Amino acid sequence: MGIEAVVFDLDGVIIDSEEVWEEVRRGYVAEYDREFLPDTQDRMMGMSTPEWSGHLAHEVGVPRTPEQVATDVLNRMAERYRTSLPLIPGSVEAVRRLGAHFPLGLASSSARILIDQVLETAGLTGAFRVTLSTEEVPRGKPAPDVYLAAAEKLGLSPAVCAAVEDSSNGLRSAAAAGMAVIAVPHGVYPPAADALAQASLTVKNIAELTPEAIDTLR
Template sequence: MSAIRAVVFDLDGVIIDSEGVWEQVRRAYVAEHGRQFLPDSQDRMMGMSTGEWSAHLSHEVGVPRSPEQVAGDVLARMAQRYRAALPVIDGSVAVVRAMAERYPLALASSSARLLIDQVLDTAGLAGAFRVTLSTEEVPRGKPAPDVYEEAARRLGLPPAACAAVEDSSNGLRSAAAAGLAVVCVPHGVYPPAADALAAADMVLDGIADLTPEAVQKLR
């Protein structure tokens, strides 16, 4: 096993408490078009890339707009919500800054590039990450390993030398499939499935418990 030499953070549910905002915005948008989520829509969309979740809403949920139109509509609403009030998780900014003093950091997010940049600028974290990556920029979204494999490649490290910090089922599956050491910080409202949680090397009660000393124990 390689010693951990870098840390890759997820964004939604780890740094910002945005999963509920995503659900509210997308449910309201779908309802405006006379449709409703499928029973598994919320779970499936957590981790999907922009192209994947917009196609789901268009083709499977039945919103009468193209995937490109759906993406543009929903992302505009998300950006507006973030401008009004960014839902930063208590302690997450301090944790990221502390980890950046010890390790090179990357961000591997299912959010669109425009939202990633807006969030990091607003939270004052734009300079903390050497690499920021959206699943828009890789062939497949989470749970596929693409975004974590590419984040490690851009850091110049093998995946086994990186730790991932995740909260969602698909995020945990993605990081584990890529071969990273996996730290899970479960979301209280959207907890990961049992099989995904079992892939984690470490489970923390909250993001404030993530320390360089904890990361050292992973390998």
């Protein structure tokens, strides 16, 4: 049983966005004289928009509703992506290289507005047959919902799909969905050992990802 499709994560795989997210959200929180909790950054990696905006509103204490927090932060992020997209070197080429051999999906914790903006700025609009935000499924990562939905929309079993992920929650999500997991660990925000252990293949950077490597997974 070979791999028939590849599903990419976005943040940390195609764009090096975690530092941008942290900078924007820390700055936003500071405007209200609040500070991140010790585990806020780690907890928010992979969370859906309602989850992280709820965390900032209810636990960090930003005096805005989660919906208002989400709108505020997402608008700031979209503007950053329009003017300065933090593409990971080799990521666009990897998407095009794999897209020549496999149908592609995108399963991201980013909001739809950011997914669409990144793909437009990167010139990748149309490169993916399916794009999904965790906003559009019941639960965010590490639950498997977004990867299960991506496989369903591709018309395939998760067992014949490979997922490309970097974060602990993302790796756990793809593994829970039953996909073959490829880890591209982030240098600044590396995944936990137990999450990384669920990967069938680990590459140092996205430029190493080839159709031949995908073919070895099953």
